[in-house]
Amino acid sequence: MEQRQTISQIAECVISEMERMQYSPATISTFRVKAKQLSRYVQEKTGTDYFTEELGRRYLADTIGFPFAENRWLTSPEASHIRCVRRIGEYQLYGAVLRNHAKNAKTLDGWELGDEKIIAAYVESVQTADNSDATKKLRIHHIRQFYEFLASRKVSGIHDISAQIISDYAASLQGESPVYTKHRLATLRFYFRFLKQKSILECDWSFAVPKVIAPKNLNVPALWSREELERLLKSIDRGSPAGKRDYAIILLVVQLGLRIADVSALRLDSLKWERNELEFIQHKTGNRVTQPLLEDVGWAIIDYIKYGRPKAESPFVFLTANAPYTPMKSGSIGCILDRHRARCGIEKKNGAVSGMHSLRHAMARRLLEQGTELSTVANIMGHTSYASTSPYLKVDIEGLRECALSLGEVLTDA
Template sequence: MKYTVHDQVILSRAPEGPLAGYLASFANAISAQGYSAKSMKQQVRIAACFSRWLKQKGVSVQDISFDHAIRYLRYRARHVRPYLGDRAALSHLIDFMRSEGVIPVEKTATRRVPPAEICAQAYAEYLRDAQALATATVINYVPFVRDFLHHCFGNGTANLSRLRAVDVVGFVQLHAPRLHLRRAKLMTTALRSFLRYVRYRGDVTLDLAAAVPVVANWSMPSIPRAISAEQTRHLLASIDRRTSVGLRDYAILLLLARLGLRSGEVAFLELDDIDWRAGQVSVRGKSGQRSELPLPADVGKAIAAYLRHGRPHSTSRRVFLRARAPIAGFRGQSGIGSLVRHSLQRAGIDAPTMGAHQFRHGLATQMLSHGASLSEIGEVLGHRDPQTTKIYSKVDIKALRTLALPWPGGVR
């Protein structure tokens, strides 16, 4: 006798075991996350088989753990033809049961955290909470600080009051030659930030930040690699807007090209950030501060088309959602970068880079060629430091030519 669990899932017999009463709710949860009917059927069926196995083993619902799922997968591999998604399906099931409060969260074995790691974590919290720095900045700074503390104290007590200038200089001299110039400069910036932090806390009295050596570098060594206006037009024209994914990708690429947003700013954009009446979009920049930018008509039209005809049904407040289950917002800026890379490859465009940042450089270059000042460009791109925008002065070749003195005797 067949048993209906969900309108799209029918089992060959009634479910048994400790999970039998939760299969319908599990199916609804999978459906809400955007999984296909085929995937939902496979996940519910293996959940039913797992529940039957648990009954045979005498395992009650409150005792279920992921270790039981591993043991069942081994059993299944010996007696049943396994499927590629079996492990993921059982992982989804365990997570669902925990979220419902049916299965308790497993306690992980506590391990001794080295003092240097505790200090590095406290510094990371300071950067996030007190300094409101972007997550990417914290991720870049903390590993250098962790290495510095391990260099000075190993796994022992991190007695910061014992730090001296020779420790700072020795660490930089040891690691800087092994790093690319940009990474070396990032390392010294992170060290200065950390040493100012420990002085602020009172752990050290000396201004050790001043002891961090300066990494030699030429001012503005390279011209920003910007995608050209023609390449951008070609890329946008190549997007198939007849599909939901195409509507999404087109809107994202327009945001990058027209507003020069960072990939993370696009990934974390929320529905409430768009003021349709005022024609504005609120963007959270690297420092955590918001800036209001005008929403060009073509960008607004592209976003509206995606929201109406391409965006999957979801409770998420993110503007742009993943196309594959589980349906949710992008996890971070890497998702936008991957979208840009694949779009460029499909269009056969030999762009300066494969990343999203070239659109910011492209916008700045176009603004400069149309007479915009560096301060105006910095305001649009959300630069806090004018020196960041100054690098674009190198690409204004036409303006630089007007400053050149004529060759004595005229042109020959």
């Protein structure tokens, strides 16, 4: 039987992992101090140095008064205490250090309420299902959001669910986009069916989850003018490592139409310099794709790799600017555009898709305006159906004008 580790022993293991993951010395030093404080607290309360989740909660309550009565952001010292408890608990459970961002957290992990075993079974079911990684992450994330709603209503777990609670949850999504709401509620329906199938609940509450009809191609792509794109690219500080990275990423999306999931997963061996090509497995379709590595895109990537990319042993092209240097996640890449757009004063357009995906729209529109056939645009965009590409026709205004007939032409033909 494996011997149980003390808090002090776990802390040393965590520190070794943090050093391996290239956390900054200051971050490691802060963790060491907080871990010693946690160890002293537990020894005073129990006479031992063994960690439990309950002791972690009591420590945070006694030390910083967490959870707080008011809804507010954490201060840096408060976040340090919470990170310490999280890392000790995670290492005890998983034997690994997970990268956390407690600074902007308002609630402590433990969102499963009293349903830890149920959630663990659900997560295992999701992870083993034949779905894309993106779908799996969403099905877990959406259930976390549902449990956070339950906690806000003082519901202790899934066994206390009712039709009224489900209705209130659906009502709380008012104001969100129809597509987003549809996905959230579809995940909840999926979860309730899982609970019924596993005999965790006697009632299949999926019937009580309202259905949302979201029209296809509801969102109109944002119109990026050539001047706006030039302004956006010129606003990026290419003298900094992060700026070099962001510039290369935005060029990949604007010039080649890559999805952010493909940018995130782009590997160094995907860059076929001898052929001036980019070769990768497309995240959404699973197809191997080869695209020409345009000159300006290639030089931007070279500039980043040589002078901006951290010296880390990672097969991925784009890494975080701060230690530990890990591959850029899709969510982080998605925030790049917002940051630089705000910096150069380009406002979001109401009622239009305006995230990183809108830059793909800009590329598709440019190709359509140049007379490129829809089938070719679909292949470049990685669409398996022309229906997926058809929304881009909404923004080809000049093309539509060319198709318009004057009244005289109509009368002549008649």
